[in-house]
Amino acid sequence: xxxxxxxxxxxxxxxxxxxxxxxxxxxxxxxxxxxxxxxxxxxxxxxxxxxxxxxxxxxxxxxxxxxxxxxxxxxxxxxxxxxxxxxxxxxxxxxxxxxxxxxxxxxxxxxxxxxxxxxxxxxxxxxxxxxxxxxxxxxxxxxxxxxxxxxxxxxxxxxxxxxxxxxxxxxxxxxxxxxxxxxxxxxxxxxxxxxxxxxxxxxxxxxxxxxxxxxxxxxxxxxxxxxxxxxxxxxxxxxxxxxxxxxxxxxxxxxxxxxxxxxxxxxxxxxxxxxxxxxxxxxxxxxxxxxxxxxxxxxxxxxxxxxxxxxxxxxxxxxxxxxxxxxxxxxxxxxxxxxxxxxxxxxxxxxxxxxxxxxxxxxxxxxxxxxxxxxxxxxxxxxxxxxxxxxxxxxxxxxxxxxxxxxxxxxxxxxxxxxxxxxxxxxxxxxxxxxxxxxxxxxxxxxxxxxxxxxxxxxxxxxxxxxxxxxxxxxxxxxxxxxxxxxxxxxxxxxxxxxxxxxxxxxxxxxxxxxxxxxxxxxxxxxxxxxxxxxxxxxxxxxxxxxxxxxxxxxxxxxxxxxxxxxxxxxxxxxxxxxxxxxxxxxxxx
Ligand code: ATP
Ligand code: MG
Numbered sequence: 397x398x399x400x401x402x403x404x405x406x407x408x409x410x411x412x413x414x415x416x417x418x419x420x421x422x423x424x425x426x427x428x429x430x431x432x433x434x435x436x437x438x439x440x441x442x443x444x445x446x447x448x449x450x451x452x453x454x455x456x457x458x459x460x461x462x463x464x465x466x467x468x469x470x471x472x473x474x475x476x477x478x479x480x481x482x483x484x485x486x487x488x489x490x491x492x493x494x495x496x497x498x499x500x501x502x503x504x505x506x507x508x509x510x511x512x513x514x515x516x517x518x519x520x521x522x523x524x525x526x527x528x529x530x531x532x533x534x535x536x537x538x539x540x541x542x543x544x545x546x547x548x549x550x551x552x553x554x555x556x557x558x559x560x561x562x563x564x565x566x567x568x569x570x571x572x573x574x575x576x577x578x579x580x581x582x583x584x585x586x587x588x589x590x591x592x593x594x595x596x597x598x599x600x601x602x603x604x605x606x607x608x609x610x611x612x613x614x615x616x617x618x619x620x621x622x623x624x625x626x627x628x629x630x631x632x633x634x635x636x637x638x639x640x641x642x643x644x645x646x647x648x649x650x651x652x653x654x655x656x657x658x659x660x661x662x663x664x665x666x667x668x669x670x671x672x673x674x675x676x677x678x679x680x681x682x683x684x685x686x687x688x689x690x691x692x693x694x695x696x697x698x699x700x701x702x703x704x705x706x707x708x709x710x711x712x713x714x715x716x717x718x719x720x721x722x723x724x725x726x727x728x729x730x731x732x733x734x735x736x737x738x739x740x741x742x743x744x745x746x747x748x749x750x751x752x753x754x755x756x757x758x759x760x761x762x763x764x765x766x767x768x769x770x771x772x773x774x775x776x777x778x779x780x781x782x783x784x785x786x787x788x789x790x791x792x793x794x795x796x797x798x799x800x801x802x803x804x805x806x807x808x809x810x811x812x813x814x815x816x817x818x819x820x821x822x823x824x825x826x827x828x829x830x831x832x833x834x835x836x837x838x839x840x841x842x843x844x845x846x847x848x849x850x851x852x853x854x855x856x857x858x859x860x861x862x863x864x865x866x867x868x869x870x871x872x873x874x875x876x877x878x879x880x881x882x883x884x885x886x887x888x889x890x891x892x893x894x895x896x897x898x899x900x901x902x903x904x905x906x907x908x909x910x911x912x913x914x915x916x917x918x919x920x921x922x923x924x925x926x927x928x929x930x931x932x933x934x935x936x937x938x939x940x941x942x943x944x945x946x947x948x949x950x951x952x953x954x955x956x957x958x959x960x961x962x963x964x965x966x967x968x969x970x971x972x973x974x975x976x977x978x979x980x981x982x983x984x985x986x
Contacts, residue, residue, distance in 0.1 A: 411483055414747040416476070416688055420454055420484055420653060428683055429453050429652045434487070434522070436650060438681050440535050444528065444648050454486035455652045458512065459526075459642070461493045462504040462626075464702040465717045465724040466511045468738075468759070472693040475742030477655055478517035489522040489649055495641045497625035497632075505626075507717075511725040516735045526645050527627045533636045533644055534588065537599055537618055539677050541580045546617060547573055548583040549600050556598070559605075560613055566606035567613045573602065587620050590633040594620050599634075603669065611666050615639060643667045646685040647674070654685045657692040658751065664689070690747045696913035697756040698723040699922060713926060714909070718964070720974050721909040721930050731906060732950050732960030732976030737766040756908065760977045767950060767958040767976065772800045775812065775845075775939040776953035776973075777893050778903060780819040782865040783836075785850060788816040793894065796846040797877060812939050814847050817895040819937040824890040825866045827855060834887035836866060842888035845954070849874035849884045891954050898937040902972045903959070905932040936973075945971045955979070 411417070423429065433449035435442065456477040460466065466474075481488035490512060494500045512519070540546035549556065549570045561567030575583075580599075587597055599618035607613055617640040624630050636644075643666075646654045654667075664687045674680045699705065700723060708714050714722055720731035728738075741762040745754050775798065795811040820836070829837040836842055841851040850868040858864050874884045907930050916922025938953075945951070945961040949971075953959050957978040961971035 411479065412743065412746060415749060416480070416653070416655065416690060416747055417483075419686075419688060420480060423652065423686075424453060424484065429455075429650075432650055432652075432683065434650055436681060437648060439679055440532055441648055441679060441681075444532055450487060452481070452485070452487035453652075454480065454484045455489070455650055456480050456486065456655060457489040457491050457646065457649065457651050459491045459493045459645070460508050461496070461499075462501065462508060463496070463499040464504060464705065465507050465726055467700050467705065467725065468695060468698070468723045468728065469693040469700045470511075471515060471725060471738045472742055472745070473655070473657075474512055474515055474517060475739055476690070476747060478512075478515075478519075479739075479742070480653070480655075486652075487522055488517070488519060489524060489651070490519040491524040491526065491645060491649065493526045493638070493642065493645070494625070494627065495526050495636055495638055497621060497623040497628075497635060500626050502626060507726060514725065514729060514735055515738060522649075524645075524649065525627060526641055527625060529641070529645055529648055530628060530632060530636070532648065533641060534634075536644060536674055536679055537584065537636075537640075538581060539679055540601065540617070540673060541584060541599075542577050543673070543677060544577060545602055545673050546580070546599055547575050547602050548580045548587070548597050549573070549614075550583075550597050553595060560610065561605070563610070567610075569605050570600075570614070573614070584618070584634075587618070588632070588634045590622065592620055594622060596620060601640075601666075601670070603666075609662060609665055611639075611662050612669070615666055639663055639666060640670065643670050643685070643687075644674070647671055647680045651685040652683075654687045656687060656689055658689045658749075659692075660687065661689045663687075689749070691749060691751045693745070694751065694753045695723070695756055695759065696753055697908045697910050697915075699910070699915055704922065707923075713923065720904070720906050723909075729948075730960075730963060730974065732767075732958060732974055733763050734766050734770075734950070736770075737763040740766055753914075755913075757981050760981060763977050764958065764979070767952065771950045771952045771958055772807065773798070773802065773954055774942055774951045775891050775893055776903070776942070776956060776959070777819040777821055777891070777898075777937045778905075778934055778953075778956060779822040780893075780937045781822040781825060781863065782895065783818045783820045783825075783850075783892065784865055784867050785816050785818070785870050786853065786867055787869045790816055792816070793896065796875070798846045810941055812846065812941070813894045813897040814844075815894045815896050818844070818892040819895055819898055820866070820890055820892050822863075824888075825852075825855065825863065827863065835890055836868070836888070840888070841884075841886045842890050843874075843876070843884070843886050844870075845889050845891045846876050847892070848872070848876075849886055893937045893939050895937070897940045899940050899943040900935060900937050901970065903934050903936040904962075904972070904974045905934060906930065906975050907932075938973075942971065942973075943969060945973075947971070950976065952979075 458477045478488045559568040600614040603612045618634045621635045671684045718726040793815040797809040800807040825836040836852045848870040850870045853867045856865040910925045911927040912925040915925040947963040947966045950960045958976040959973045
């Protein structure tokens, strides 16, 4: 349940220890990476020392592939990698893993840069592209061929699949496995020169086709691809495989701890094999990076797969990559979620070695806790019904004073105008109230928050019996903050906005995009689990101060939740608002 009233301010907490921190601390204590600087590589690798050497003793990296927008899962990885660098006086690199020429775009690079900055992290001079290392990788591949650790295979993809074996049966050696180093070098260079079509040959590591670990059964290192790369253009006709490129990128950047998700655990032996071989050949220096795996974030009520996110956007189930309902970071930002809330979330969920699911409510609670501490309070009527104070002079208005933050009196108060006709919430009036209803009904008195006590006298209805206005009378000596006001004891306390002064605007009430915790579970089409009520547009009446809200300013609308002025659709003097999160978790069952 929400702890709205008692939530402590989301102060930065000391980091909780976890198995990765323990590894880092042990390596620091042992001095494993002492004296190593960025660019401290021998031979051809030295050419890649593009940034000033810095002596960080631990060095991590966040290595997104620029083929999509970052999502909440990436935020976990970003907070982890940059957080370690921050806490241990290290460095964290932002490296674009752009080894696949076909799917990558500058648009994604720009969006990723923005998202990491928005989360509050900075890589200084350590921003890199895997494609900057293509020359070195090409040299490394040739070294492996010369040393007898790689060969060109000319089997078809089908033949390679068939000879790979299974989990229980060993694979079979390729008939091309014993080509001479000269022949391999010649073929590989001709692959690069563009002499062969895609798929004609593949460069493979020569390890062990009988290894119980399938990833060590002569994995592919380079493939032919006649494609234009977003940065390297048409320079290359061969491109490195991710599993070959990634360890090399880490080693060239002198990454100390290469943190990745669990599905790469079985790749670690190849990661180590490759770097050992290149170190033996003098192409890389020790100490080599160490791969450390952690459990990826699985979050209920969302999908984090890139393929599904792309489908949601392309088939227009949502309004673009920054739709506030999407778990993308651009979406979350528009939604009103905060970087501080994400960092709090990363701390709270921690880092573990085993997969688990985190309930979406945990993320919402982090956003509430952060926003509760910082968001100024404002008044908004989301479902307006007219309240007429019959004994209040028609031409008169006056000011009432409302605190900007009840727990932080130093943030002061603001004036809200009061007049004869007000907007109140439709649900705050009931002609035939249920038991325990303390708000407006004929004969009952309530306090208009920060204003007067009023007594309900009746209501007007239209021809079909709908209530169109409520009538009441106010008690002139009951105004909040004036002597004697406390003498009036009433059980109900409702919020209101002066009709003559209200700022009427669009408010978007966002809710969870999926109505099932695990969309698509049990073989269902995940699209069938979309929540049809995830977006509701309403016309609301807001206190006039909100007219001046700047894009991305966040507020608590009293009794309703946290809202943000939309950063895309707001105009100066005419903001529109998105609901980030309600005050309480309405999804808790029972
Ligand atoms: P792809 O299937 O395209 O590889 P990806 O989600 O792994 O998708 P990357 O760009 O490769 O995307 O991810 C960058 C980094 O973010 C990787 O180090 C990856 O481990 C990490 N990451 C991705 N998804 C999650 C997640 N759900 N939880 C934690 N870390 C994640
Ligand atoms: Mg990946």
